[in-house]
Amino acid sequence: MAEGFGLGVLAWSPLAGGLLTGKYRNGETGRATALKGSIPYEGSSLSEKVLDELFAIANETSTNPGQVALAWTMSKGVIPVIGPRTQTQLADNLKASELQLSPSQIDRLDQASVIRQRYPYDLIYLS
Numbered sequence: 001m002a003e004g005f006g007l008g009v010l011a012w013s014p015l016a017g018g019l020l021t022g023k024y025r026n027g028e029t030g031r032a033t034a035l036k037g038s039i040p041y042e043g044s045s046l047s048e049k050v051l052d053e054l055f056a057i058a059n060e061t062s063t064n065p066g067q068v069a070l071a072w073t074m075s076k077g078v079i080p081v082i083g084p085r086t087q088t089q090l091a092d093n094l095k096a097s098e099l100q101l102s103p104s105q106i107d108r109l110d111q112a113s114v115i116r117q118r119y120p121y122d123l124i125y126l127s
Contacts, residue, residue, distance in 0.1 A: 003077070014073045014080035021066035022051055046115065053112040057105050063095070070096030072109050 002009045015021055017031035024030065054065035061068065070093060073080045084090040101109075 009078045011073050011078045011080045013083065014078075015066055015069055015082075019047060020050070020054060020069035021064070022055060025051055046113070049112040050109070053108050057101070057108070060105070061099060061101075063099055064092070066092060067096040067099055068101070068105075068109075071099040071101050072106060075101055075106050 018024065018028075051065065054068050057068045058065045063071075070080050070082070074097070080096075082090075082093045084093055
């Protein structure tokens, strides 16, 4: 809709409270562990599919999942509103601006992140 009206989009918490950095997968703590339920999809099969692709693409590009997630956001014309707590996190977040994902990598992330529409769509648009 924003694109249709020529508006810019700012993405609040583009790393989902650290979820898309992979830190929870690595056993670290943060907002999602301190405030249960604060991170949507944390621990779900959807987040696991997205994380699998973020890790795979990070490996392909010699970066990390957080940088890939931010580059993916920017590839959509969205401006990420980052919230680093440390200078190290800031430097890491800013490196994402140098990462150019291939169309194939963007498509893989798009496919991994598709949210299945439920009722009434699954009733109307049977596949």
